[in-house]
Amino acid sequence: xxxxxxxxxxxxxxxxxxxxxxxxxxxxxxxxxxxxxxxxxxxxxxxxxxxxxxxxxxxxxxxxxxxxxxxxxxxxxxxxxxxxxxxxxxxxxxxxxxxxxxxxxxxxxxxxxxxxxxxxxxxxxxxxxxxxxxxxxxxxxxxxxxxxxxxxxxxxxxxxxxxxxxxxxxxxxxxxxxxxxxxxxxxxxxxxxxxxxxxxxxxxxxxxxxxxxxxxxxxxxxxxxxxxxxxxxxxxxxxxxxxxxxxxxxxxxxxxxxxxxxxxxxxxxxxxxxxxxxxxxxxxxxxxxxxxxxxxxxxxxxxxxxx
DNA sequence: AAATCGGGGAG
DNA sequence: CTCCCAGATTT
Numbered sequence: 001x002x003x004x005x006x007x008x009x010x011x012x013x014x015x016x017x018x019x020x021x022x023x024x025x026x027x028x029x030x031x032x033x034x035x036x037x038x039x040x041x042x043x044x045x046x047x048x049x050x051x052x053x054x055x056x057x058x059x060x061x062x063x064x065x066x067x068x069x070x071x072x073x074x075x076x077x078x079x080x081x082x083x084x085x086x087x088x089x090x091x092x093x094x095x096x097x098x099x100x101x102x103x104x105x106x107x108x109x110x111x112x113x114x115x116x117x118x119x120x121x122x123x124x125x126x127x128x129x130x131x132x133x134x135x136x137x138x139x140x141x142x143x144x145x146x147x148x149x150x151x152x153x154x155x156x157x158x159x160x161x162x163x164x165x166x167x168x169x170x171x172x173x174x175x176x177x178x179x180x181x182x183x184x185x186x187x188x189x190x191x192x193x194x195x196x197x198x199x200x201x202x203x204x205x206x207x208x209x210x211x212x213x214x215x216x217x218x219x220x221x222x223x224x225x226x227x228x229x230x231x232x233x234x235x236x237x238x239x240x241x242x243x244x245x246x247x248x249x250x251x252x253x254x255x256x257x258x259x260x261x262x263x264x265x266x267x268x269x270x271x272x273x274x275x276x277x278x279x280x281x282x283x284x285x286x287x288x289x290x291x292x293x294x295x296x297x298x299x300x301x302x303x304x305x306x307x
Numbered sequence: 308a309a310a311t312c313g314g315g316g317a318g
Numbered sequence: 319c320t321c322c323c324a325g326a327t328t329t
Binding site for chain 3 (some may be wrong): 001003004005006007009011044046049050077078079080081082083086090098101102110143147151156157173185188221296
């Protein structure tokens with residue numbers, strides 16, 4: 001959950017997830033749909049699918065226990081070198097280095113790294129530096145400390161160097177330039193905009209139609225989806241077009257126009273198969289779906305019938 | 308090496 | 319708005 005996701009964001013998801021799947025065996029025994037239901041809203045759904053697969057592999061090949069070597073950990077889906085080393089140092093007191101976003105920022109500043117951090121050279125030097133600096137006697141404390149340093153003091157835009165325990169030999173601080181000018185970064189690239197139409201189809205009870213997932217990969221893979229089109233016979237029905245909303249991804253900006261259809265009778269229900277009717281008020285029934293569903297529902301409730 | 312995967316916190 | 323977060327995987 002913490003891969004590319006801030007701790008504060010992940011905490012409520014983590015707590016709920018651990019209540020529903022309190023053990024590796026419980027997670028392995030669950031359906032991927034049940035896992036993704038708990039992941040809904042958190043994003044990067046491949047993490048949820050990979051975690052589920054990893055649990056099953058751990059049960060099958062590792063007697064239900066996490067392996068304790070980097071090579072075995074990296075072989076599990078969703079675990080790369082960074083996560084493997086984090087597990088080894090934080091859980092098993094092995095002197096492995098991590099080089100996550102916080103650590104990269106701390107080390108780039110401390111070493112006054114002239115290289116653009118996205119470059120292969122910088123990547124290599126930062127990993128090398130991280131491994132060199134790792135404590136051989138207290139790897140767990142060291143790993144937690146350098147991450148917390150980046151998260152609390154050596155922050156992106158407003159570092160508090162007066163409180164920093166390594167300010168004395170920090171290269172960026174000594175340089176006279178602004179500490180925030182590190183890490184050096186590549187110029188930003190513009191994010192392309194794409195448009196999409198999504199349909200909100202409500203039945204008489206006020207439940208929303210969600211289609212079964214059609215693919216386990218790609219954007220929102222494995223999640224239930226809003227229809228992008230409707231059967232011809234329904235297009236003549238009264239429908240409402242909501243004002244477009246923006247939904248930003250890492251690589252694209254999606255401008256979504258939602259169209260709303262209210263089914264007043266049962267005539268057209270036979271057109272809706274391979275999916276389910278989701279009642280937004282039923283909080284007990286968690287469905288694997290992207291955050292944009294609730295976003296559009298809120299938009300519809302707030303905006304209402306504007307056209 | 309570059310692109311692809313969400314969503315939100317913070318400024 | 320922009321930047322970036324306890325990155326991994328695919329192309």
